[in-house]
Amino acid sequence: MDADKAEFLKEFGSEYGYPNGPKSIDEIRATEFNRLDQKGIVYLDHAGATLYSELQMEAIFKDFSSNIYANPHSQSDSSSATSDIIREVRQQVLDYCNASAKEYKCIFTSGATAALKLVGEAFPWSRESCFMYTMENHNSVLGIREYALSKGAAAFAVDVEDIVNGGGVSGGQEARVKLSPHAIQRRNEEILEEEPNRNAYNLFAFPSECNFSGLRFSLDLANLIKENSERILEGSPFCKGRWIVLVDAAKGCSTCPPDLSKYAVDFVAISFYKLFGYPTGLGALVVQNDAARLMTKTYFSGGTVAASFADIDFVRRREGIEELFEDGTISFLSIASIRHGFKIINSLTPSMMSRYVKNMSGYCGFIVLC
Ligand SMILES: *Cc1c(COP(=O)(O)O)cnc(C)c1O
Helix, strand or coil, rough: CCCHHHHHHHHHHHCCCCCCCCCCCHHHHHHHHHHHHCCCCCCCCCCCCCCCCHHHHHHHHHHHCCCCCCCCCCHHHHHHHHHHHHHHHHHHHHHEEEEEECCCCEEEEECCHHHHHHHHCCCCCCCEEEEEEECCCHHHHHHHHCCCCCCCCCCEEEECCCCCCCCCCHHHCCCHHHHEEEECCCCCHHHCCCCCCCCCCCEEEEEEECCCCCEEEEEEEEHHHHHHHHHHHCCCCCCCEEEEEEEECCCHHHHHCCCCCCCCCEEEEEEEEHHHHCCCCCEEEEEEHHHHCCCCCCCCCCCCCCEEEECCCEEEECCCHHHHCCCCCCHHHHHHHHHHHHHHCCCCHHHHHHHHHHHHHHHCCCCCCC
C-alpha cells in the first residue's frame, strides 16, 4: 500500500489532491468523508456521481433546523424569504454556467432526465423538423426522438469527426460533422422531397461529457451547427432550418461546467447529485430566453397557472418562464440545500477537480479522452 502510494506520488505528487486548495485530499477524506475510512471503502470521486460530504450535510442540517422554509406559493414572511433564497439559487446555477441572467433562465426539474424530457415535450416539432443527436448520448436524450417522431419529424444520429486534433472531439473551425447512415424515420418518404421549410425548428443534442466513455465534446459544436448548418449538413433537407442546441451537461457539469458566455447553447440539462451528491431528485434546465419562448407547454398545474376554471375551458398561465415550466410546488427544501453544495465546489474549483479526476483516471488506467 505504502509502496503504491510512493509510486503514485512520484508520478502525480505535484498535482495530487488539491495542493493549492484550502485542504489536501487526505484532510478532506479524514474530516469530510470519515465514513469511507470507517467502512474501508475507496470512492473514485467525481468520476460518476459525487459523494456528499459530511460537512455539507451538517451545514444543511444546521440551516434547516435554525431557519423556517415555507412553500413559496403561500403568502407569509417565511414564504417570501424562501422565494428570495430560490431566486438566489437560480442565480447561482446561472453563474456556475457563466450565463447572463438577462439571456438565460434556470428552470428547476426533478433531474437531468426531467429537463431533457421537458425539451422533448415542449419543442415546436413539425413535419419539417429534425432531431439530430450524437451517437454518444444518454438514453434520456435518445428518448426525445419519440416526441419528434410522433409529431412527424425525422430523427438521426451523427458521428462527430475532428480533423484537427485526431483524438478527442475538440471542435474548432475545422471540426466536421459526418452524418451517420442510421437515420430513424417513421414518416412518409414524400415529405422529404418537399421543399424544405426554412422556418422549421430542428434540435441538435449532445453531451458535454459522455457518462459512459468519458469523451468530452467541445461546445464549439453548438456554434458550428447554428452558424454553419448549410455547410455541415450539405445535401440534407434539414440544412436550411433553424437549429436549436441542447447540451446534456449532467455528467460534464461536475468538473467542467459549460461557459454560456462563449457558446450559443439554447438548453443545458443539469443534475445536482452529479455535482455534489445531495440532494437527489433535483436538476435544472438552463434555457436561453428566445428558445424558451418557442416552447409550448400543454399541461397546466398548481404553480404554472394564474387562474383556471373547472367548468369552462379557460386557463391563464403565469408569465414568467420559470413559473410556466415548473409544475406543482418546486422542491424548495432541496433547492435551498444546494447552496451548501456549491460552497464546496467553489472552494475546490471545477478546474482543480477536473485535473484531479484526470490524474486519478490516468492512474487507474482508464482511457482519458479530453
Ligand atoms: C446521469 C446522467 C443523466 C441522467 O441524470 P438524472 O438526473 O439522473 O436524471 C443524463 N445524462 C448524462 C450524461 C448523465 O450522466
